[in-house]
Amino acid sequence: MPSLHNRRILLIDDTPSIHEDFRKILMPPVEQNPALDELESTLFGATAAPLAQPFELDSAYGGQEGLQQLCSAMQHDRPYALAFVDMRMPQGWDGAQTIEELWKVDPDLQVVVCTAYSDYSWEELLSRLKAHDRLLILKKPFDNIEVQQMANTLATKWDMARRANLKTIHLEQLVEQRNQALQLEIDERKQLQSQLIQSEKLASLGQMAAGVAHEINNPVGFVSSNLGTLDGYFKQLQRMLDAYQQAQEALPPGACIEQLNALRKDLDLDFLKEDIPILIRESKDGIARVTQIVKDLKNFSRVDNDENWQWANLQHGIDSTLNIVASELKHKADVIKHYQPLPDIECLASQINQVVMNLVINAAQAMGSERGTITLSNGVEGDQVWLEVADNGCGIAPHSLQKIFDPFFTTKPVGEGTGLGLSLSYGIVKKHHGEISVRSEVGTGTTFRVVLPIRQTAA
Ligand SMILES: Nc1ncnc2c1ncn2[C@@H]1O[C@H](COP(=O)(O)OP(=O)(O)OP(=O)(O)O)[C@@H](O)[C@H]1O
Ligand SMILES: [Mg+2]
Known part of the structure; x- marks a missing residue:
């Protein structure tokens, strides 16, 4: 990134002596004065532009040469703060054309037109170049102080514009971050x-x-x-x-x-x-x-009242359920268990078994002609326990995924599925203040996850 203090000047003039003069005016030999340096840093801080920072002057003796130098400077990310351009250059481009070409490469370049007399009036020039705010005029023969003042003013203006630009970028980044956070909230x-x-x-x-x-x-x-x-x-x-x-x-x-x-x-x-x-x-x-x-x-629909809340072990429930459905699973899938020690949970044990049974039977029914695998895992997270039933069966198509918990939604042939298994399970899990969710990919398999609180606070 270029520095915030730009003292680089491009001088385009076909008269070599003008370059000598500018060098003397803008680049006088600097005498070291530590006391002044200290005063500057006290006044402006470490990042401020030192008062007497010297200018860096590049010379070009015609419009085309000036353009080349500008191009190379831009490529190296070392833009000029300003350019002095002679208006009357009989060989090659004149000042107006040179400025037009320069602005094609760096539209922000500030230009001082140096002129003794010109083929254009000032108004003509301004209307041709259509850039009043980036154009100043310096009449020849020029006054040294005037040149210095112009160079200083425009260099400072460049620095301020760059700072404002950086601020805008920073603000835009902030706005972007806020937008992202907002979007996240909206999605949630x-x-x-x-x-x-x-x-x-x-x-x-x-x-x-x-x-x-x-x-x-x-x-x-x-x-x-x-x-x-x-x-x-x-x-x-x-x-x-x-x-x-x-x-x-x-x-x-x-x-x-x-x-x-x-x-x-x-x-x-x-x-x-x-x-x-x-x-x-x-x-x-x-x-x-x-x-x-x-x-x-x-x-x-929870109209049954024989609810018997009890402290029960989820794993025992899963195992006894697996025993009941063993004959259904026998020819379809192998069951793998990844169990972790679980605390007892406060639940309606028979209903939780019903959920497990629905999930396991669905998993078995999702298998094709090849024998598949059903993986049962569980664990504890904070004050909740979780259970996952994963299969490598047919998977669920995205358009069905939103409907699987709806009562009577089934993709199974008439007589084979009522479409109540998952909606019942959903109701039971909700009654336990838990969550049931699903991840599925067609052709790869499906995983159902049930999360249940260990203790029913309000029950
Ligand atoms: N593990 C799974 N793999 C693939 N599809 C599944 C799986 N589990 C559920 N589904 C899909 O969700 C639908 C609804 O399941 P749900 O258990 O509610 O009803 P069902 O199994 O069709 O019938 P029921 O359980 O009442 O006998 C199923 O028909 C099936 O399309
Ligand atoms: Mg089912």
């Missing part, structure tokens, strides 16, 4: 807002689900009980039918046996006897499934 707020919307959405869906579950519960109850009764009745009917059949075999030939046999064939009685129990069993399975969904919905 947006995220919070979307989390809020998600939990509100789930809360209202929960209420609706509670209503639906309540309404469905009664009919499901009597259908289920009627199916049980029907099953019993049919078994009795079947016994009766068998008895009739035996009685029929004992009848003398001719006595309506033909008729009975024809009817039996017509009604396909043998098939009915086989098929009715199957239909009843399937209906019972179906109704059991509906009962389970209603139960899940109630859980999700």
Whole structure:
């Protein structure tokens, strides 16, 4: 970075004696005076420009040569504070053209026009160069003091402009930093807002689900009980039918046996006897499934009151859950455990197990034809414990990622997934004042992370 004190001057004049004169005026031999130096640093501090700092004068004897020197100075990041330019130079560019060319390279260059007489009037020159604030005029023959004063004034002006420029850059950097901080805050707020919307959405869906579950519960109850009764009745009917059949075999030939046999064939009685129990069993399975969904919905909407808060060990819960789902996992994935010692946590243990079960089953279901790996890790962080269930399954597409906690969102075939597992889990974790989050990449795998407080303060 160039210094804040610039005393570099470019003199462009085709008369060699002018260069001699300028050198004498602007670069007089400096006499060392330590007392003066001390006074300067007391007055202006270490960074201030010393009062008698000498000028550095570069000479060019024509416009083109001057331009070359300016270009080289700019390339080396050593700009000139000002240039004295002779107006009348018969060989090559005249003063006006030289200044135009100089300003193409350094638009901020301050220029003093040196002129005895000119082909232009001052007004013409100003209007041609359109830069009143960077142009001064010095009439020949010039006065030494005037030259010194001009050089000093313009060099000081350059220094001040540079300082102002640096200040602006500093301010811009500050503004940029503030903007970044603000942007960060806005992003955080947006995220919070979307989390809020998600939990509100789930809360209202929960209420609706509670209503639906309540309404469905009664009919499901009597259908289920009627199916049980029907099953019993049919078994009795079947016994009766068998008895009739035996009685029929004992009848003398001719006595309506033909008729009975024809009817039996017509009604396909043998098939009915086989098929009715199957239909009843399937209906019972179906109704059991509906009962389970209603139960899940109630859980999700937290209408169940049998809440038993207790201090339980998360790892024991995970292990017993793994035992329950072992048969589901057996053919799909290996389970790796990265456990750390955990303190007991205050929780609804059976519901936490439910969460673990949903996550592990989802992980197993995400595996393709190849056997995969499910990694269970946990640990403690401050007054919270965390659990991660990671799989190397199919992953979740970005557009699904926002919906996986919504009730009934499933990508599984009809009959295989109700889409309630994660929304239930979300509700349970929230009830524990915890967080559930997910990271996933299609083709690589998915990691669910559950964070739970060790102690339920408000519970
Ligand atoms: N580990 C995972 N890998 C890939 N996709 C997953 C994973 N976990 C959840 N998903 C996606 O999220 C959807 C919702 O999961 P959720 O557990 O809520 O319902 P489900 O598994 O489809 O049905 P249910 O759990 O009710 O039987 C799934 O259908 C699946 O698309
Ligand atoms: Mg599931």
